[in-house]
Each structure stands twice: as C-alpha cells, then as structure tokens.
Amino acid sequence: MIPTHIPFQARFRHQQEGAADTFSFKPVAAWDVDGDALVVDESKGCLRLASGYSNFAGVFPADDVFVGVIPGGGWEVLYDVEGEPVVEPLVAWRVRQDGVLVATDTDKDGFTFAPSSLGNFVRLVAPGEPRPISLDETE
Structure with missing residues (x-):
C-alpha cells in the first residue's frame, strides 16, 4: 500500500x-x-x-477543499431535460478554502454535486429572475 x-x-x-x-x-x-x-x-x-x-x-x-456551506439563497439551476427546461432550487453554495463559491445541487439520495458538472446543465437562475419557459430564452 x-x-x-x-x-x-x-x-x-x-x-x-x-x-x-x-x-x-x-x-x-x-x-x-x-x-x-x-x-x-x-x-x-x-x-x-x-x-x-x-x-x-x-x-x-481533489484540489477543492471546502471550508463551509451556505444556503442556496433563492438561486435555481436550469437543466435541459430532453429539450425541455427544468428548473430546480439550488441547495447550497460550498465555500472553498480560497473563497470561491461552488453551486451545489443534490439528488434524491442526498448525493451532492456541482450542477455545472452535468451534461444537461444550462445555467444558474438568479433570485427574482423570471423562470425560463423555453430553452430558447436562455441564450
């Protein structure tokens, strides 16, 4: 070993x-x-x-060392699911030791991940921003 x-x-x-x-x-x-x-x-x-x-x-x-977590604060994640927009709440922001915030989502089993690591990630939706009703609105 x-x-x-x-x-x-x-x-x-x-x-x-x-x-x-x-x-x-x-x-x-x-x-x-x-x-x-x-x-x-x-x-x-x-x-x-x-x-x-x-x-x-x-x-x-594993160069991302996280030192804290803060709530998602109303941010949402826009995914492209078979050509349709799907918006889900952002669970949290992880804080790296260098101060960079990393958006964090979770699956139904509680496994966390950065939404941008998925192939169908489109973008983050800011609090108060209208939810896209089509993927054409995201460009």
Missing part, C-alpha cells in the same frame, strides 16, 4: 431513469502496489479498490 500525498477523489456515477446522472465522491486513502485507488469501505471498516464498486467512474485530483 502506498499512502497518497496528493489528494485525489474517486468518483461514482448514480444513474436514475428519466433524470440526469449524478455523482458521489470518496477520498482516495491510498494506492495499492499496482497503483489502483483504495477508498474506505465504511460498512466493513477496511480499504477496498475503488474500481471494485460497479458504479466507479474514475479518479481526479
């Missing part, structure tokens, strides 16, 4: 019929002798291969 000195995260895809894919993340705790990412399996109390999960979707550098 090789300890990780540069933070990485393993990403896991959650697919739901009729909804956009979402992702959850686990920090990479170490690397095995073959260079494969190991994550903590909380239920078994041990390390296991991230690639051993059926929904494993790769690893990436």
Whole structure:
C-alpha cells in the first residue's frame, strides 16, 4: 500500500431513469502496489479498490477543499431535460478554502454535486429572475 500525498477523489456515477446522472465522491486513502485507488469501505471498516464498486467512474485530483456551506439563497439551476427546461432550487453554495463559491445541487439520495458538472446543465437562475419557459430564452 502506498499512502497518497496528493489528494485525489474517486468518483461514482448514480444513474436514475428519466433524470440526469449524478455523482458521489470518496477520498482516495491510498494506492495499492499496482497503483489502483483504495477508498474506505465504511460498512466493513477496511480499504477496498475503488474500481471494485460497479458504479466507479474514475479518479481526479481533489484540489477543492471546502471550508463551509451556505444556503442556496433563492438561486435555481436550469437543466435541459430532453429539450425541455427544468428548473430546480439550488441547495447550497460550498465555500472553498480560497473563497470561491461552488453551486451545489443534490439528488434524491442526498448525493451532492456541482450542477455545472452535468451534461444537461444550462445555467444558474438568479433570485427574482423570471423562470425560463423555453430553452430558447436562455441564450
């Protein structure tokens, strides 16, 4: 086992019929002798291969260290769902250690993600801004 000195995260895809894919993340705790990412399996109390999960979707550098969370404050997220606009409330803003705010949404299972990471993300809708009734209004 090789300890990780540069933070990485393993990403896991959650697919739901009729909804956009979402992702959850686990920090990479170490690397095995073959260079494969190991994550903590909380239920078994041990390390296991991230690639051993059926929904494993790769690893990436974990350069976003979050130091706080604030409510979404009336912001909304506009998605393109099969050509139709779908507006959902923004759950929160995560605050990175460098002060940058990251918009945060969640799926029905409580997994959080940045809406802009999804392929059907269109844009954020500011508080008080009229909700788009068609995707043509977003340009």
